[in-house]
Amino acid sequence: xxxxxxxxxxxxxxxxxxxxxxxxxxxxxxxxxxxxxxxxxxxxxxxxxxxxxxxxxxxxxxxxxxxxxxxxxxxxxxxxxxxxxxxxxxxxxxxxxx
Amino acid sequence: xxxxxxxxxxxxxxxxxxxxxxxxxxxxxxxxxxxxxxxxxxxxxxxxxxxxxxxxxxxxxxxxxxxxxxxxxxxxxxxxxxxxxxxxxxxxxxxxxxxxxxxxxxxxxxxxxxxxxxxxxxxxx
Numbered sequence: 565x566x567x568x569x570x571x572x573x574x575x576x577x578x579x580x581x582x583x584x585x586x587x588x589x590x591x592x593x594x595x596x597x598x599x600x601x602x603x604x605x606x607x608x609x610x611x612x613x614x615x616x617x618x619x620x621x622x623x624x625x626x627x628x629x630x631x632x633x634x635x636x637x638x639x640x641x642x643x644x645x646x647x648x649x650x651x652x653x654x655x656x657x658x659x660x661x662x
Numbered sequence: 663x664x665x666x667x668x669x670x671x672x673x674x675x676x677x678x679x680x681x682x683x684x685x686x687x688x689x690x691x692x693x694x695x696x697x698x699x700x701x702x703x704x705x706x707x708x709x710x711x712x713x714x715x716x717x718x719x720x721x722x723x724x725x726x727x728x729x730x731x732x733x734x735x736x737x738x739x740x741x742x743x744x745x746x747x748x749x750x751x752x753x754x755x756x757x758x759x760x761x762x763x764x765x766x767x768x769x770x771x772x773x774x775x776x777x778x779x780x781x782x783x784x785x786x787x
Contacts, residue, residue: 567723567724567725567726567730567731567732567754569754572754578749578750580747582714582759584714586746598730598756608746610746616746628756631756632712632714632755632756632759633712633750633753633754633755633756633759634753634754635736635750635751635752635753635754636750636751636752637749637750637751638749638751639749640749641748641749642749650745650746653714653716653744653746653747654714654715654716655714656712656713656714656759657713657714658713
């Protein structure tokens with residue numbers, strides 16, 4: 565049972581990276597290790613001090629190592645003009661030394 | 663019947679490992695016990711906790727050899743904490759970022775799974 569990204573080819577998807585960034589874009593290409601090519605990519609930047617902003621990035625290649633989640637989304641539910649302040653997503657913590 | 667499926671998968675994966683040959687007495691991920699186990703959970707509702715502390719629940723659509731997981735109709739637990747993710751519908755989670763997968767206990771024959779895992783990790787034949 566293959567868990568592939570093929571069904572999201574040419575669809576708008578949201579990529580969460582391991583450093584906690586959220587990048588939206590159209591999935592143009594991918595491979596088995598989740599290296600991605602996104603067209604018309606935009607980053608939704610969430611900071612602790614100001615409302616969310618969208619930064620245009622254009623054509624983006626994301627190395628699969630850094631990919632955390634890939635999802636499709638309901639654009640209506642995406643809070644595009646939110647004025648509330650929301651902090652960034654936490655980054656991926658690998659093994660913590662105890 | 664979920665239990666029978668798991669048993670079937672365990673036997674099949676064991677047999678497959680034998681056919682593939684054991685790497686000097688130590689099997690790597692050829693036996694795929696956990697892959698087989700997750701395949702029995704396809705269609706069920708599970709929760710996935712990631713290493714960035716985000717918890718998602720959803721219906722398991724598919725799983726692969728890296729334990730990458732695809733969930734349908736995801737919900738974020740704690741949407742107040744992570745409102746950025748509320749709009750997500752179907753989600754592919756990379757296996758390397760999963761911390762836990764939470765499963766309803768009635769879907770698991772724990773003894774069978776433990777037994778199979780013990781046998782896989784038994785010393786070289």
